[in-house]
Structure formats: structure tokens, C-alpha cells
Amino acid sequence: MDKRNFAFGRMNFILLAVGMVIVIIGFILMGGDGSSESAYNPDIFSARRVKVAPLVCLFGFVSMIYAVVHKPKDGEKEQGA
Secondary structure (H helix, E strand, O other), rough: OOHHHHHHHHHHHHHHHHHHHHHHHHHHHHHOOOOOOOOOOOHHHOOOHHHHHHHHHHHHHHHHHHHHHHOOOOOHHHHOO
């Protein structure tokens, strides 16, 4: 298959990978111990889980959308993919 037939350039794939890593980091930040029926864990409402992690995930998803709509420059398209 000819390399020039790809819809994305090299930079698009790099930006997609970076966005995916950011989303994974956000989901890792959301993780942790939960509450059970016998014990209440107030850490489930921490600022890291409720505010920071969703914002990190949102930033990752927005960067992935940008990676899809990013149009490579003429020289980048020929050189990258």
C-alpha cells in the first residue's frame, strides 16, 4: 500500500497517542478504594477524583479531537506518512 494514501500524517498519530495517554492518566487518577456496606470511605469524594481526574480526561478527549481534525502542512504530509 502506498504511504501517500493515508488520511492522517505522522503528527496526527503522535497527537492521538498523546491524547490517549492523557485519558488513561485521567482514568488512573479516578481509581482507588471505594466504600463498602460496612465501612464508609470519604476519599471517594476527594478533589482528585471529582474535579482533577475528569478535567484531565476532558483535556485528553479534546486533544484527540484536535488530532483528528488537524490538517498537516504540505511538507509534513509528504515527509511524515
